Amino acid sequence: MINLSLTDLIQMVCLSRSDIVIRVRSGGTEGVICIKKGQVLHAETNTLRGEGAFLEILRWKDGVFEIQSSGNVASSSIDKPWEHLLLEAMREHDERLDEGRSEPSVDGVEITVPQSIPLLGVENVAARVDIAGDHGEEDDQPSGSEIGDARPGTASPRILRVLVVDDSTFFTRQLKRLIEADQDIEVVGIAANGREALDFLSSNPAVDVITLDIQMPVMQGDTALKHIMIRHAVPVVIMSALNPGQISKVMEFLQLGAVDFVAKPEAHEDATEYGSRLRALIRGAALAEVSCFKRFRRSDQLTGPDHQTGREPGERVLLLIGAEGAHMEWPRLPLRRLCSRGIVLGMQRISASLLPGFADCLGELSGTATVPIADGGSLRPGALHLGNAGIDADFTLRSDPFRLDMEVCSSRSLSWSAGLSSWMGRLSTALGGRLSVCILSGSEPLSDEVLSGLMINGSRVIVPSTPTIVCKRMMQGVERFVRENPLSFNSASYENLTEVWAENASHE
Secondary structure, three states, X not given: OOOOOHHHHHHHHHHOOXXXXXXXXXXXXXXXXXXXXXXXXXXXXXXXXXXXXXXXXXXXXXXXXEEEOOOOOOOOOOOOOHHHHHHHHHHHHHHHHHOOOOOOOHHHEEEEOOOOOOOOOOXXXXXXXXXXXXOOHHHOOOOOOOOOOOOOOOOOOOOEEEEEEOOOHHHHHHHHHHHOOOOOEEEEEEEOOHHHHHHHHHHOOOOOXXXXXOOOOOOOHHHXXXXXXXXXXXXXXXXXXXXXXXXXXXXXXXXXXXXXXXXXXXXXXXXXXXXXXXXXXXXXXXXXXXHHOOOOOHHHOOOOOOOOOOOOOOOOEEEEEEOOOOOOOHHHOOHHHHHHHOEEEEEEOOOOOOHHHXXXXXHHHHOOOEEEOOOOEEEOOOOEEEEOOOEEEEEEEEOOOOEEEEEEEEEEEOOHHHHHHHXXXXXHHHHHHHEEEEEOOOOOOOOHHHHHXXXXXXXXXXXXXXXXXXXXXXXXXXXXXXXXXXXXXXXXXXXXXXXXXXXXXXXX
């Protein structure tokens, strides 16, 4: 059984960008709400159409509803965002409370559905809508101005303390459950907007990570992030309903200091797998030294003269690796110089769906041709070939002209750790001393096995000596290995990275 309010149901359907029709009967009145691709397109009762009908349905105290697949919506009577509609319904409810009419609201509606039946995309699922002013202790959630410790009385605090900032009460309840599935992580507060988040941080500074939505009432996510970076310096993970077209908006938040980002779960996603990825991201973000972050400006780019212009690219390959906190390190690199000297591959921890958009943004910021690695082919000098290590691939070095042929081995998708280990091992085997690996920001160390493979094959490692790296654990793991093993290792600034790489390759 599911305890769920009607507003939560509408939020869930819209956030998952689903198609659905909700038919409601209350007394002798009938109503319908049609949602298409996450937008409320139509609402109708016996006497009303459009926004008025939508608000009227949300005023009903009880009734019987039926969930159906949407099919074709015959007409469109609503053009306002669903967020506006729900806020208007909540405003009306608050006004009724102010007038002394404290009848149960839509937030007190309990929707009871057989658990064995999928909630979304089903036909002719009937259920009873009852008034339930109290869902019991199990579902009590701090929200709105009631921000506080999510687990009062806990004897021993968990290792990581997370503040969730999102205006959807349904989503924050589900997110809290996903996060706290790890006994070493605790949600210590929930804020419905940026203003509440700042108020919480002022009185509860012991927060390790913040998950922050982009679009919220009262104070938007970008404004809140600016204040967080100035006043509190807590690592922030952007969490929003993302699609490939919104990556430029996410980049704005990364330029303000967010450590990483993740899309809200889709309706079809496996909750266990999503929760595992989310918790790993939170643990990684918690290691970020946000005080090291420096806002990127185009003047930071290293676009000065290349004294080697006119020379043929050397027969060398540079692999750049970045994960948490590395998104805004890429445009600081001397990418144009590097790409003119040999083949440059980049590995960034990012979902496959957002990789092309990130490549476009990076190309615009850096002024360097940036090509997402997709289905194999020949990698050549002159461009940054950017991937996420999610492809199972093999490599063959060719000459005349110098290129690296990439062949996809199978259709299976690799995790970041497994994919990165595979790519580094196979590149090192194919290239030997022609391969240099440059480590950027990241919270997960490279395995000793992978580093040993580089050493055995004569490949080299470069670690940038820059103060802007916010997650240093991947770099520090390499430095520890170097102290214990005779791996060819160099430290370089962004200013002389091109020359250090060329010097490495001169020993091939």
